[in-house]
Amino acid sequence: MPAERDDIEAPVAVLVVAAGRGLRAGFDAPKQYRRLGGSPVLRQALTPFLAMPEIARIAIVIGAGDEARYADAVAGLSDERLTAPTLGGATRQDSVRLGLEALQSQGFRGTVLVHDAARPFLSEALARSAVAAVRPGTVAAIPVLPVTDTIKRLDEAGRIAETPPRDRLVSVQTPQAFAFEPLLSAHRQAAAEGRAGFTDDAALMEWAGHPVATFPGEPANMKLTHPEDFVRAEAPGSPLVVRVGTGYDVHAFGEGDHVWLGGVRIAHDRGVLAHSDGDVALHALTDALLATCGAGDIGDHFPPSDMQWKGAPSRIFLEHAAMIVREAGGTIMNADISLIAEAPKIGPHRQAMREKLSEILGISLDRCSVKATTNETIGFVGRREGIAAIATASVVFRGAD
Numbered sequence: 001m002p003a004e005r006d007d008i009e010a011p012v013a014v015l016v017v018a019a020g021r022g023l024r025a026g027f028d029a030p031k032q033y034r035r036l037g038g039s040p041v042l043r044q045a046l047t048p049f050l051a052m053p054e055i056a057r058i059a060i061v062i063g064a065g066d067e068a069r070y071a072d073a074v075a076g077l078s079d080e081r082l083t084a085p086t087l088g089g090a091t092r093q094d095s096v097r098l099g100l101e102a103l104q105s106q107g108f109r110g111t112v113l114v115h116d117a118a119r120p121f122l123s124e125a126l127a128r129s130a131v132a133a134v135r136p137g138t139v140a141a142i143p144v145l146p147v148t149d150t151i152k153r154l155d156e157a158g159r160i161a162e163t164p165p166r167d168r169l170v171s172v173q174t175p176q177a178f179a180f181e182p183l184l185s186a187h188r189q190a191a192a193e194g195r196a197g198f199t200d201d202a203a204l205m206e207w208a209g210h211p212v213a214t215f216p217g218e219p220a221n222m223k224l225t226h227p228e229d230f231v232r233a234e235a236p237g238s239p240l241v242v243r244v245g246t247g248y249d250v251h252a253f254g255e256g257d258h259v260w261l262g263g264v265r266i267a268h269d270r271g272v273l274a275h276s277d278g279d280v281a282l283h284a285l286t287d288a289l290l291a292t293c294g295a296g297d298i299g300d301h302f303p304p305s306d307m308q309w310k311g312a313p314s315r316i317f318l319e320h321a322a323m324i325v326r327e328a329g330g331t332i333m334n335a336d337i338s339l340i341a342e343a344p345k346i347g348p349h350r351q352a353m354r355e356k357l358s359e360i361l362g363i364s365l366d367r368c369s370v371k372a373t374t375n376e377t378i379g380f381v382g383r384r385e386g387i388a389a390i391a392t393a394s395v396v397f398r399g400a401d
């Protein structure tokens with residue numbers, strides 16, 4: 001459709017950055033591929049641009065290994081402006097540069113809008129504001145919102161160093177709009193000088209000495225970052241419902257040279273008597289998760305009479321409970337385990353257990369807690385007859401119930 005663009009001084013390209021791993025969102029796939037209202041986030045991030053005839057080209061940077069997810073996200077979008085995806089780099093900054101280089105190799109010149117794939121609520125109006133913001137004398141312009149919270153700057157000790165006046169502070173969104181060549185030059189210069197850590201392209205342009213203009217962003221143009229952002233976005237206006245479950249488990253010590261706790265094998269002068277690997281921490285947490293859906297307990301799902309679970313790694317039970325939660329529409333918010341034992345010492349293994357929980361549940365490490373206490377030598381735990389665990393899990397569901 002080049003004829004329709006004859007009145008436009010410079011062509012406009014969009015570079016959508018979809019190479020991030022999105023780990024804070026706590027899913028097993030990057031958040032930009034997660035479905036929201038039935039459609040992948042990335043696809044929704046592209047939609048306003050596809051509706052704008054003034055956009056000449058849409059380039060996307062994806063992560064290595066995400067090729068199939070990408071193909072699924074854009075399936076059926078037969079738009080010749082959508083070019084083959086470019087593979088990103090280790091950081092967002094690297095990924096943007098690689099995307100710009102790909103546009104350069106296609107001979108592109110003009111205005112480029114850089115947009116985050118995790119912002120699926122961009123309006124055409126805001127995208128048009130971005131296009132209009134780059135004009136003679138303005139090589140960089142970004143959408144901003146006033147901040148409503150008071151913002152403070154900390155010193156290295158975590159104390160307040162400064163309270164900047166709020167009327168001069170803004171938060172920043174995408175799409176950020178740039179004249180193509182200055183942006184590519186700034187990226188190349190930063191790469192050549194080994195300058196990393198720019199969290200947006202405007203910061204890189206500032207570093208390169210270019211003035212950056214602003215235009216009003218839109219509150220709805222939010223970036224999906226945390227699991228609860230997805231829950232909220234799925235059902236705007238409907239309340240979030242948090243459910244909490246608890247679980248408790250005990251196993252007696254027996255012959256052996258190790259125990260499994262929190263998915264970690266720990267050398268010990270005793271083993272535990274159990275049908276499976278006897279991991280009380282994972283068993284208690286499995287029950288806690290099942291409880292958030294009213295889905296019974298571990299024995300209902302994995303009967304001890306069933307020989308297939310003999311010696312089984314307990315992560316299978318926890319993975320199953322997490323799947324039941326997800327199928328019920330829940331998003332796991334956090335998991336907390338208290339281990340009660342005189343021995344073995346838990347402290348040296350606590351971090352490995354948290355990492356195991358994070359991996360099995362697909363949630364970030366700060367949402368996984370493992371604590372330990374002795375039983376002060378009293379009771380069966382105090383007499384070193386066994387080991388116990390108490391677990392709590394919280395899960396958020398959407399909708400009023």
Ligand code: MG
Nearest residue numbers: 249250280283
């Ligand atoms: Mg058990």
